[in-house]
Amino acid sequence: MLSSPKGVFIFTLSVLLSGSLIVSADAASSGFFPKSGLNVAAKNARKLYLGTATNSDQWNDTKYFNILKNNAEFGQVTPANVMKWFATEPEEGVFTFQDADIIADFTKKTGKLLRGHNCVWYNQLPDWLSGGTFSAPDLAFIVSRHCFNLVSHYKGHVCIWDVINEAFNDDGTYRSDIFFNTLNTSYIPLALYAARAADPQAKLYINDFNIEGIGAKSTALKNLIKALKADGVPIDGVGLQSHFEVGGVPPTLQQNIEEFVALGVEVAITELDIRFTALPPTAAGVAQQQKDYETVVAACNAVERCVGVTVWDFTDKYSWIPGTFPGQGDACPWTDTYEKKPAYQGIIDGFKTHHH
Secondary structure, three states: OOOOHHHHHHHHHHHHHHHHHHOOOOHHHHOOOOOOHHHHHHHOOOEEEEEEEEOOOHHHHHHHHHHHHOOHHHHEEEOOOOOOHHHHHHHHOOOOOOOHHHHHHHHHHHOEEEEEEEEEEOOEEEEEEEHOOOOOHHHHHHOOOOOOOOHOOOOOOOEEEEEOOOEOOOOOEEOOOOOHHHHHHHHHHHHHHHHHHHOOOOOEEEOOOOOOOHHHHHHHHHHHHHHHHHOOOOOOEEEEEEEEEEOHHHHHHHHHHHHHHHHOOOEEEEEEEEEOOOOOOHHHHHEEEEHHHHHHHHHOOOOOOEEEEEEEEEHHHHHHHHHHHOOOEOOOOOOOOOOOHHHHHHHHHHHOOOOO
């Protein structure tokens, strides 16, 4: 005799319930039931995310990819290179998004937040732009068109854009580059207005390094934020890149974050890594690196409008540091063979710091 539908339902329910209690270790570690991880720690601290930069050509590395896709570890991704100008407008007026779309599609599938990096930067420009000569009106048009098309393509998907990247010298003067030399500071509002028109919902940031502590450069950026706000130019956030040396985290980091937030913007730690200037590291150095990671994360954790932290890739295997600073490195929370370092625990502990 066929059992009644109710009996089938109860049987099915009991199978589902008992089945849900038996989870393979693999499923548990994949973040199906995320117990712990850097992003879990960030969310528990009421931050939006803990994220990482990535390049999709690293994804053939299965160990790398399995850690990257785990939402318990990373809730946000920043494309390290493929949204930059050379990759997205390689010829004047010709826009190519295929490489960036690979990362965008990955974040759609995995439910990670996507941070856009970046619209206007003096570096990694295509030859037609870096080697060209443009009148001010022509370059103004080029900047606006690039920002509009780039942001527009990812409308509703990229939630935060680094619209302006590295506009200042360390002494607080504006960086001499094709944009400033041709347009003075007007390229900054131009880019921000174009980005806002392209996606009214995305948060628009200015991102830089050596602005993490209080000093000439961070003061210059604060003055720019005030001027933009006074003129009604859209600006939502400041990105503190946070490429530090071990033992070199500025003691004024938290106060500086608070001062930016007081201007009416949010803040994010956008490119965190903490490198050793001499290798191999000593035991004392490894302990200091752990402490430094904790200090940076705790400073963000202490300020409500510091919204999240992104590491500039998570394993030494793919770190940019050795290529840029020869002889330096070991800057990331995972080793090049995917062991978690004490630095990993430093991040977890930073999110656990309670501030009253």
